[in-house]
Amino acid sequence: MKASEVRSRFIEFFERQGHLHLPSGSLVPEDDPTLLFTNAGMVQFKDVFTGQRERPAARAVTSQKCLRVSGKHNDLEEVGRTARHHTFFEMLGNFSFGDYFKREAIDFAWRFVTEEIGLEPDRLWATVHHTDDEAAALWPEVTGIPPSRVLRLGDEDNFWQMGETGPCGPCSEIHYDKRPKGATLDLSPEQFEALGEADEFMEIWNLVFMQFDRGPDGDVPLPKPSIDTGAGLERIAAILQGTFTTYHTDLFLPIIAATESIVGRPYSQATEDWEEGLPFRVLADHSRAVAFMLADGVFPSNEGRGYVLRRILRRAGRYAWLLGRREPTLDTLVGVVVDEMSDTYPELAARREHLVRTTRAEEERFLATIDAGMSRFEEVAPEGSSGTISGEDVFRLYDTYGFPLDLTELMAAERGYEVDRTGFETALEEQRARSREARATDGAGGGDMASVEIRRRDAQQEFVGYEELRVETPVLGYEAEGDRVRLVLQRNPFYRESGGQVADRGTVRGEGWKGDIERVLENDTGDVVVEVRVETGSPPDVVDSVLAEVAEHVRRDTERNHTATHLLHAALRHTLGDHVQQAGSLVAPDRLRFDFSHTGPLSREQRLEIERHVNEAIWANAPVEIGHRPYREALEAGAMALFGEKYGDVVRVVSVPGMSLELCGGCHVRTTGQIGQLRIVTETGVAAGIRRIEAVTGRRAWRLAVDQEAELEALAAKLGVSRRDLSHRVSALQDEVRRLEALLAARRGAESADEAERLVAEAEELPGGGGLVRTSIRVAAGTDLGEFGDLLRARLQSGAAIVHVAQDDGKTAFLGVVTDDWIARGLKAGDLVRTASRTTGSGGGGRPHLAQGGVGDASRVEAALDEAADQARELALTVASGA
Numbered sequence: 001m002k003a004s005e006v007r008s009r010f011i012e013f014f015e016r017q018g019h020l021h022l023p024s025g026s027l028v029p030e031d032d033p034t035l036l037f038t039n040a041g042m043v044q045f046k047d048v049f050t051g052q053r054e055r056p057a058a059r060a061v062t063s064q065k066c067l068r069v070s071g072k073h074n075d076l077e078e079v080g081r082t083a084r085h086h087t088f089f090e091m092l093g094n095f096s097f098g099d100y101f102k103r104e105a106i107d108f109a110w111r112f113v114t115e116e117i118g119l120e121p122d123r124l125w126a127t128v129h130h131t132d133d134e135a136a137a138l139w140p141e142v143t144g145i146p147p148s149r150v151l152r153l154g155d156e157d158n159f160w161q162m163g164e165t166g167p168c169g170p171c172s173e174i175h176y177d178k179r180p181k182g183a184t185l186d187l188s189p190e191q192f193e194a195l196g197e198a199d200e201f202m203e204i205w206n207l208v209f210m211q212f213d214r215g216p217d218g219d220v221p222l223p224k225p226s227i228d229t230g231a232g233l234e235r236i237a238a239i240l241q242g243t244f245t246t247y248h249t250d251l252f253l254p255i256i257a258a259t260e261s262i263v264g265r266p267y268s269q270a271t272e273d274w275e276e277g278l279p280f281r282v283l284a285d286h287s288r289a290v291a292f293m294l295a296d297g298v299f300p301s302n303e304g305r306g307y308v309l310r311r312i313l314r315r316a317g318r319y320a321w322l323l324g325r326r327e328p329t330l331d332t333l334v335g336v337v338v339d340e341m342s343d344t345y346p347e348l349a350a351r352r353e354h355l356v357r358t359t360r361a362e363e364e365r366f367l368a369t370i371d372a373g374m375s376r377f378e379e380v381a382p383e384g385s386s387g388t389i390s391g392e393d394v395f396r397l398y399d400t401y402g403f404p405l406d407l408t409e410l411m412a413a414e415r416g417y418e419v420d421r422t423g424f425e426t427a428l429e430e431q432r433a434r435s436r437e438a439r440a441t442d443g444a445g446g447g448d449m450a451s452v453e454i455r456r457r458d459a460q461q462e463f464v465g466y467e468e469l470r471v472e473t474p475v476l477g478y479e480a481e482g483d484r485v486r487l488v489l490q491r492n493p494f495y496r497e498s499g500g501q502v503a504d505r506g507t508v509r510g511e512g513w514k515g516d517i518e519r520v521l522e523n524d525t526g527d528v529v530v531e532v533r534v535e536t537g538s539p540p541d542v543v544d545s546v547l548a549e550v551a552e553h554v555r556r557d558t559e560r561n562h563t564a565t566h567l568l569h570a571a572l573r574h575t576l577g578d579h580v581q582q583a584g585s586l587v588a589p590d591r592l593r594f595d596f597s598h599t600g601p602l603s604r605e606q607r608l609e610i611e612r613h614v615n616e617a618i619w620a621n622a623p624v625e626i627g628h629r630p631y632r633e634a635l636e637a638g639a640m641a642l643f644g645e646k647y648g649d650v651v652r653v654v655s656v657p658g659m660s661l662e663l664c665g666g667c668h669v670r671t672t673g674q675i676g677q678l679r680i681v682t683e684t685g686v687a688a689g690i691r692r693i694e695a696v697t698g699r700r701a702w703r704l705a706v707d708q709e710a711e712l713e714a715l716a717a718k719l720g721v722s723r724r725d726l727s728h729r730v731s732a733l734q735d736e737v738r739r740l741e742a743l744l745a746a747r748r749g750a751e752s753a754d755e756a757e758r759l760v761a762e763a764e765e766l767p768g769g770g771g772l773v774r775t776s777i778r779v780a781a782g783t784d785l786g787e788f789g790d791l792l793r794a795r796l797q798s799g800a801a802i803v804h805v806a807q808d809d810g811k812t813a814f815l816g817v818v819t820d821d822w823i824a825r826g827l828k829a830g831d832l833v834r835t836a837s838r839t840t841g842s843g844g845g846g847r848p849h850l851a852q853g854g855v856g857d858a859s860r861v862e863a864a865l866d867e868a869a870d871q872a873r874e875l876a877l878t879v880a881s882g883a
């Protein structure tokens with residue numbers, strides 16, 4: 001049975017039992033800062049189980065994308081080694097929100113595995129928490145499993161809790177016995193666990209019985225116990241496909257086959273070749289993780305989720321490297337994952353280009369760093385020696401060269417070195433602390449929390465700010481502190497910063513007092529809290545109702561920028577391609593900033609094209625339509641989902657028909673014409689593969705034009721011409737400058753010639769004939785010494801010169817020339833200059849006929865000229881007397 005059939009049978013089976021099929025949540029948990037990645041099916045229902053959110057139905061079924069690479073559940077090191085662990089996997093789950101409990105959960109699970117997909121009942125074992133007599137009795141009663149195959153295990157395996165407090169309860173697992181027929185059925189819990197570790201048993205399903213609410217005073221029974229279950233799709237597929245490992249199922253074999261053809265080596269499924277096949281399995285696993293993380297909007301970086309992605313990518317790169325690859329490999333495998341999985345997860349195909357391109361870019365970077373880092377590694381761990389590589393060194397390899405710890409460890413082990421892991425981790429933690437600090441001082445805004453007690457539980461807060469900017473509203477919560485008050489308004493018109501759109505400004509008035517909104521925050525139950533500075537009157541003790549008013553012109557400017565952002569996003573994709581993905585956005589009243597994935601700067605033409613495209617949509621004065629639709633339907637219609645946003649089953653969709661369709665909770669103009677105009681102000685790079693556009697609209701676009709016009713006017717006034725003649729005037733000025741420069745050069749040439757003439761006239765007679773110039777001169781800055789040397793040499797006709805040249809700008813040098821006849825007799829300009837320069841403690845030299853050298857100690861210039869001149873005289877004397 002193919003894995004895809006297991007998935008659909010599971011969903012259909014539970015739909016028949018009255019469960020609502022819900023889509024997988026994102027790998028990036030929505031609004032849960034405590035969790036880097038979704039690691040179980042229940043993550044998207046956390047708030048439902050704690051009662052903070054209404055249940056979507058009494059029963060639900062999902063196939064959830066999971067990642068176990070961080071935190072409490074980290075299976076990274078098991079990947080490829082055990083027969084059953086992955087970083088990315090799919091968890092099938094059925095959920096009861098206060099509806100059915102243990103008996104039905106056990107019954108459903110048993111019927112699914114035995115009747116629906118036909119696992120042999122004799123091979124199934126169950127485990128329960130050692131205190132859970134109820135479950136221990138239910139298993140044999142409901143399923144007929146012999147009590148000897150129901151084992152009682154401890155907290156570690158069979159007790160589940162959401163956090164330090166909150167819902168918790170015992171679990172029950174189903175395990176599959178992979179041992180040959182006839183193996184002993186008499187097992188203690190310890191023996192059973194050891195066999196599980198050894199992959200002789202495989203856990204396939206965990207049923208969590210949410211039974212208690214853990215509080216400071218212990219566990220209190222929940223009034224409505226719930227069920228949360230998780231079954232590994234890969235593991236069930238492995239059993240049904242008769243293979244001992246999830247890696248040899250149809251979910252992984254196509255990726256392994258692609259790897260074989262890329263690296264040109266075969267992979268063997270034989271048990272005895274297990275060790276050798278490790279790199280293939282790691283690559284198959286990691287390519288899935290990478291594809292799904294990228295598709296859910298994670299981008300490789302040095303922090304948080306992006307950092308985990310980068311580590312996985314690099315780990316994969318390292319294994320490809322071990323297989324002999326020196327070029328990107330994973331990009332192709334990511335493509336295979338997209339082909340294999342897009343039917344179920346259309347978000348992969350939707351972002352295919354982006355997935356493959358980002359993977360390749362990251363791999364290329366990794367390969368380049370491996371090359372660069374190898375020489376550093378040679379230094380800290382020379383071949384033929386041994387010892388411990390210090391934490392500092394390991395960290396430097398990691399931080400500067402991008403060597404992950406495991407790569408360093410592997411290479412170190414190959415050479416007989418140890419690695420100071422603790423030292424490395426200390427260094428790493430220090431770095432993290434530094435970057436945390438940097439972030440804290442960044443003042444990034446958003447996510448600000450405030451605790452205001454809600455006094456009136458009889459009403460729910462409602463955001464009315466889409467339609468109303470001025471409302472009389474009851475107050476649900478109120479707190480005063482100095483001249484600041486915090487309010488929870490029942491009918492709240494103030495937008496809280498979200499989806500890039502900044503918070504509203506405005507005022508709040510009560511009886512006898514009035515204040516301005518300073519911040520718009522959120523309390524821990526998700527209500528919007530406004531913080532107001534009281535400007536007139538003084539904060540009262542009790543407030544029942546107020547008049548709340550959003551600063552309209554600020555909001556309208558913000559709306560212009562928000563709709564314009566959607567149009568810009570669409571225009572970017574239209575002009576540059578579908579690889580463009582939003583990577584960050586700021587929608588403020590005075591400007592918009594949009595970060596997006598794209599490599600390389602935009603050309604002038606592209607910029608204009610994008611700007612024109614947006615403005616055409618504005619001129620069309622198209623209606624902005626806002627509606628609600630089921631999430632899946634919206635995605636299928638091509639809506640662009642923004643990541644890190646919270647999406648329920650029904651989402652708010654903002655569309656400009658024919659132009660743009662996005663899931664968005666923000667505030668927008670009613671027709672595009674209200675935007676007025678969009679002007680791109682700057683386009684820059686912010687990170688590898690990420691560009692940033694800043695643009696203005698409406699009154700700011702007008703302001704920009706006015707300011708630019710004023711600048712031109714000022715310029716024209718300065719040049720004393722009309723605006724129309726500006727360009728003409730500037731060209732004329734440039735011509736004038738060129739003419740003057742030429743004139744100056746000619747003047748300098750003439751001066752130089754005169755100077756050369758003068759020097760030659762003052763030359764002393766050399767023994768054997770010809771002249772020797774030995775002197776210091778001052779010349780204009782910018783004089784070309786080579787040219788001057790040539791002039792001097794031509795006028796000298798026969799002889800040599802050693803000259804100290806000081807230019808007006810303070811530069812000094814020795815210049816030496818020798819005529820051809822004296823070169824023939826052994827005198828060389830290079831030698832003279834070298835002697836002079838060396839005497840001042842500097843260096844120089846050059847060709848026999850012309851040379852230049854530096855001047856070190858200025859007080860030695862005269863001595864230097866003497867030395868060089870003496871050298872010339874001596875040589876001349878020797879030649880003359882020898883002749």
Ligand code: ATP
Binds near residue numbers: 068084089205230232
């Ligand atoms: P194991 O002990 O095998 O690591 P677990 O106890 O960590 O499993 P649970 O947290 O109970 O697993 O998760 C529920 C189900 O999800 C498991 O029964 C299994 O089928 C599946 N599962 C858990 N971790 C992984 C993984 N790393 N790769 C693939 N499937 C997994």
Ligand code: MG
Binds near residue numbers: 075
């Ligand atoms: Mg585990």
